[in-house]
Amino acid sequence: MTDAVIDWLLASDPSIRWQVMRDLTDAPESQWRAERERVETEGWGARLLSHQDEDGQWAGGAFAPAGFDWREWKEVGQPWTATCYALTQLRQFGLDPASARARRTVELIGANSRWDEGNQPYWEGEVEECINGRTVADGAYFGVDVSPIVARLLGERLEDGGWNCERAKGSLRSSFHTTINVLEGLLEYERATGGTPALREARRSGEEYLLARKLFRSLRTGAPADETFLRFIHPNRWRYDILRALDYFRASALLTGAAPDPRLAEAIDYLVSRRLENGAWPLDWTLPGRVWFALDEGEGEPSRWITLRALRVLKWWSAAGGEASRQA
Template sequence: MTQPDPVIEWLLDSDPAIRWQVMRDLIEAPEPEWMAERAKVETEGWGAKLLSFQDDDGQWAGGAFLPADFDPHEWREHGQPWTATTFSLSQLREFGLDPSSERARRTVASLGASARWEEGGQPYWEGEVEECINGRTVADGAYFGIDVSRIVERLTGERLDDGGWNCERVRGSLRSSFASTINVLEGLLEFERSTGGTPRSREARSTGEKFLLERKLFRRLGTGEPADERFLRFLHPNRWRYDILRALDYFRSSAMLTGADPDPRLGEAIGHLRSRRSNDGRWLLDWTLPGRVWFHVDEGQGQPSRWITLRAMRVLRWWDSQASIRH
């Protein structure tokens, strides 16, 4: 008999939001088993806790992007607050709340009826104006069964000449950013997974991927230097921020949807990911964003992170399994 993997055991000794993904992605449990575990997200642990903070109108903290009691001093002194609807809904998607559940259907219907973006009063599922926000709105909407095709069409027309996106475009930016691009790519991928996508959305996803791949996921195209040292440090929850693990997990999901082979330009980022594995087989949380949250889902900076470890292990499992097929 094979010895149990202590890292897998550690991951399974956790919340349903972690356990069901370990069962599906790392130990290949039968689908009925991981689906049963996934169903617990609604009623147990982090998912149930986050749902308990929901307002009667379906929102969180009384606002779409900002809490109703938001004061600009809070952002300057303590960091951006993360308790409002858009970040709570994205976290439920990360947890894996079943989109077919009654609670999920009621939530997205309520948001469509009552939530409005602070920027211009637009109905929630019509999207905001910023590409980063709209990318995540597309991901959440597509995941939870909302027709977000109008936001997708808008995003495909907002690409910059280098193939990606930048939420500073309206203020004159002509170059794409890593963060804006990954937010949009994740949205387009979720849209493609749920609907098949459109020719324009698939083509836009291809150019956005090329933007990241040409830069090896973290380098400047001109100098080859790291565009931001923080891209190489692992963050959770990402919110709108970028790191190479987020990008690698995206490319894994994309390849699993389309059947594409892993792109060799991911190799340097994969090597860095391997190098950051601790001797005990786990990965640490390097940093986390400041600001108000409902609750924490990691043990703290510098501590082993189940979320980082889960994502890293499934990326490497995918990469190594495809490498063995190729060779």
Template sequence: MTPRSRNGWQSEPKWRPKAGAQSSSPFRTTMDNGPAAPFYRPISILVSGASTASPGRPLLGASAHWEEGGQLYWEGEVEECINGRTVADRAYFGIDVSRIVERLTGERLDDGGWNCERVRGSLRSSFASTINVLEGLLEFERSTGGTPQSREACSTGEKFLLERNLFRRLGTGEPADERFLRFLHPNRWRYDILRALDYFRSSAMLTGADPDPRLGEAIGHLRSRRSNDGRWLLDWTLPGRVWFHVNEAQGQPSRWITLRAMRVLRWWDRQASIRH
């Protein structure tokens, strides 16, 4: 493991290898004024991985073994957004995710994306469910090379977002949710345009694809949110206790949002200069 993994943020959770999470979990037990699925608790695994841990590290992969009510976390759940996060975590740590990926590719809706409410009858994809699945499929492709089915699923999911300029309703052109235009970190299950832009940047770095012009409106909004000192603010945060804090105060400049915004813009501007 890296020194940061032993001594920094990642040293704070007292993992019990092959025995699950701490016996007294500080993770949120409610979500949106209702009970939260226990599978949201290990989302800090992703924060840990995205921060500093190297992919495929066996100790972190073993430490992330966790069970809830007899259900193995790594085996997935019924909701697409949770399974997308599971694929991202598991593929990052070098654990086989092919069964969950196969399931996800077969759960797309007719508009090309995903919705956790599908099992309750929803016929339209959601931005949040779709980005969670896309990030998982991208990590799967990065780790394994992907499959024809997973790459096709990525293509239709990306099309769902691009047709809506990352934040607009397809029918009316109105913003689907004003929070999509406000930035938070870590996103966990929440969607915003910076998260989507960073996904397309990361995907293009892997595949060599050019930036899609339909990202332009979201790029323009991202530029407009830059403060005079060159940084971006943390607009809002999700409630709930966490293992460790990675943010500045809400409404203050955020190092993480600034990092993500700058790498998106560097990628976009560099490709624009190459094309011209």
């Protein structure tokens, strides 16, 4: 970690600066919290809030924008402007959940937003596990009682330990994508509520699903299960990559005090190998589809978001005594 990289990260948006201060420079809590408060009124956080509808939603819908023509999904890509993705971004930006704006947003969405699939009230959850994982994470972060959704997710776990949005269609194998979405939600819920033995056991089984595969390998062949797992993306939306998984394991360990699992080492080695000469990490790709605004300089360019996440993972790994992989 170099001073030049830290300075580059700090010369950015409040949503990045406060996390750099907390996670990388060990600034006093009073300082990073003061910086975090600026998310609501400056930069990307304020810009995203400016697009909010009067009824509390974004783009007039829960999952898809109002009046969305589904041919756009096929021809252009999935849109990312509706309520569920806006809420997740505000959580990742660090909007203070105790702020009046956040509390009012939660209240309005609960009163006015309904899911496209099934017409359920927003905070009762959707039908797919990956969407419900993110809804639990957002709800727990913003102080909503999402315990009924958590109970559903615990009951939808597959025999191999993880989750899959295709379960209702007959899938018996877990998905990296769905599993990380659910794990993040359960972790946020445990952080907010203390969790339960059943929740902690479910998290352990989902973690074991990923760890047994070294975060990216096929259990059957040993080859990468999907080459995109090794390409860094931000925002991830519903997509999985090894940096997202490593950041999850870091956050989980900070909550529980667990030591790093040695099976993370190969993914850590790969993360280190992708560092650029200037000390940053690149944005490898982005998902197509409409957005409110871009959060990075573009594909192939150094990314502050990827770099922030990579540096805090490596700082945690080193401080916790994680060992490098001995594999060639």
